[in-house]
Amino acid sequence: MTVQMYLARRRQFEIGLCILFLFVLWLVQFTVVYLEHLGAESRFKPWEFLVWEGTSILVVGLLFPLILIWDRRFPLSKETLARHLFIHLLLTLPWSLLHVVAMVALRTAIYYLEGGSYNFGHWGIEFFYEYLKDFRTYGFLLGAVYLYRFLLRRIQGESLEPPDEGRPKDSIERPERLLIKKLGKEFLVNVRDIEWVEAAGNYVNLHLGDRIYPLRDTMAKLLERLDPDDFVRVHRSYIVRLDSIAEIVPLESGDARICLKGGQQIPVSRRYRDLLRTQLRSA
Incomplete structure (x- = not known):
């Protein structure tokens, strides 16, 4: 596949790669959690591990465009790094809240359909625990976006240094x-x-x-x-x-x-x- 072929279908490839990554991550995390409980006496069934990890990763995938929207509004550049990075740190809180609420809602619905009930536990303690994980996830995803853009520029032979330093140039008449x-x-x-x-x-x-x-x-x-x-x-x-x-x-x-x-x-x-x-x- 050439760079031109990739760029012609860039959005489709990006969506496909994201879905593939989330699916593989789901299987990996399920395997890790399942093996952790395998050697010990566990009251949970294998399908519950699938539901826990699956709902979490599904909501992360659905919320990922929100990170792109916020990044478009608050891009991390040389001039705005400190201010916009602080804003992104603040945005991890509502992002985590949306993740936890949607994740718990999905788990509750699935358990209900299964004939049982889902207990998230003490909301204060559990949300703090989930927020610590979501904080890392938000940072990882935002970093992955910038790494992807960096690699894409490198593949196309673009400059690593910021183009055209200083303020935007004044308008001129119809340059060729x-x-x-x-x-x-x-x-x-x-x-x-x-x-x-x-x-x-x-x-x-x-x-x-x-x-x-x-x-x-x-x-x-x-x-x-x-x-x-x-x-x-x-x-x-x-x-x-x-x-x-x-x-x-x-x-x-x-x-x-x-x-x-x-x-x-x-x-x-x-x-x-x-x-x-x-x-x-x-x-």
């Missing part, structure tokens, strides 16, 4: 090229080669085929520098080159999905859907 730092050098990227743009905290990622170039700028300021006849904003986090669009798929929610010629799929929010239609008609 953008100055990008990559591999410790400065390169000029042709604007006409940009297929789509994605917001990434204090940066924007310029997508050119299977290459990604990070640029320190905001979506609004970058859009001012791009030709409106060629580029359109379709989401608060996405800008698309009109010539890169293969098809637009309407969704029942009122949103839409853009399929690019390179195979990528970009969400279109209702807020920008009419603007996209207008620019396509005038193109």
Whole structure:
């Protein structure tokens, strides 16, 4: 599999890898807990261990997107590390509370269907115990997200050092090229080669085929520098080159999905859907 093939179906691969990881983790943790009770006199049945570990991991998987949302709102960068890291530490508390409540609710329902009852124990003591585990889990998942992004940039040959230090550059009139730092050098990227743009905290990622170039700028300021006849904003986090669009798929929610010629799929929010239609008609 090439990098380009992976990027064309990146979201599908990421979801599949997450599901596979959680499934393997479920089996591993069940095996560990089961073996711990195997040698001793235990009043629990094997299916109970499966339920305990399974409900916990299932809820972690369902809550994982919440970490991504919070990371988008409070990204860990050089300028905001101390402040945003403290915010993430605070967010571990509601995240753990949601995990424990949902986990106990699922276990209670399963035991009820089995004809029994589930006893979580003393809520104060048990929640403190679960919070200590959730604190580590939250940190592990957040760290895994940044490690994954780091490795993805390395695979694509991107620079390890932050691109374009300092404040975002002032707007200029329709540049034909953008100055990008990559591999410790400065390169000029042709604007006409940009297929789509994605917001990434204090940066924007310029997508050119299977290459990604990070640029320190905001979506609004970058859009001012791009030709409106060629580029359109379709989401608060996405800008698309009109010539890169293969098809637009309407969704029942009122949103839409853009399929690019390179195979990528970009969400279109209702807020920008009419603007996209207008620019396509005038193109």
